[in-house]
Amino acid sequence: MTKEDSRLLFERGLQFLGRQTASQSHEVTNVLNIINEMAGLMGDLLYSAGQGRPLDPDRLTQLTTKIAAQVKRGNQIVRAINQFGHSADKPLAVFDVQAVLERITFIAQRPASLHETLLETDFPEQTVALENSPLGFQQAVFTAFEIALAAATDKRRITIGYRLVSEGLLLTVHSDDPLIDHEDVAEKAKFLRLLVATLGGQVITLLDDDAPHRIELLFPKQTGEG
């Protein structure tokens, strides 16, 4: 590996950590914003009651239920950030592929939604364990998702899935739209190849005219294989 590749991996890894943390913290702000307004409305209703206006207990119950739902939403986001942050604890670990993919898909929902793209998953019933860099694996999945997102038109669909094959774990990112090979995408594709190779894997399909809707990445079940 060249010095330049090494520096690129390091810088992009930090950027990935930083961008996802920032993005999810923005989601937490949205939740707090909603709770702030609902608490404010409760305050308004109680103030009006103090001024002699009748208080509707059903309205208050409705508001407390909505606040509880937002707190639950906020907890999910914070849990995802926390687990994502901890995925950088060890450069090599055995991890549950489905759990990690569910987390990175959860994180990817917001950029998908901003792009008006539906992000779905297609997972087998039984999960598998993989030994690799948990953060690197998530970054590879997210980079593949970003390539598919760059190709996605409004209101289309991207599906992330995986299955076990004889050579290891085959991860697929499928887009309803064919993947467009333009400047931004070419640069991301080049980085994805470098990252997957560093993780001991292979890029099986990427910006391939024979399979224009798919990205396929193969990871050995344990590093040192493949």
Next chain:
Amino acid sequence: MASDKVLLVDDEVEFVETLAERMTARGLRVDFTHSGDGAIRKTAKKRYDAIVLDLAMPGMDGLETLRHLRENHPDLQIILLTGQATIKTAVEATKLGAMDFLEKPADIDQLIEKIKTARGNRVQLAEKRTAAEIEDILSHKGW
């Protein structure tokens, strides 16, 4: 005195509906929409004293919506609301003609004060335009 007319634009449904209710209870006339496209459609049909516009929205984002609205309605007073304020975004928003910039969660009283300021700005701009039109008519008639 007629109450302020406000359009709220935010993709978070719970937030915008709750804020609309609170503002209405404080005497404002409030419409809301959940997208930049929705804001463009509403402002084509109705005049508002102020638009409160979220920055991060699916499809057309806040800055793109701001640009469209200012192109078609140069007097429109737009207050940007964001959960991730950066200097870069604030500068870009100001260049595109945003009247003001608030971070979420915003204090409703502070927001309403800014809406009142927005209405004052709009009235001043309308008066200036009327004065300029009268000046123009008078200079052409040669009275």
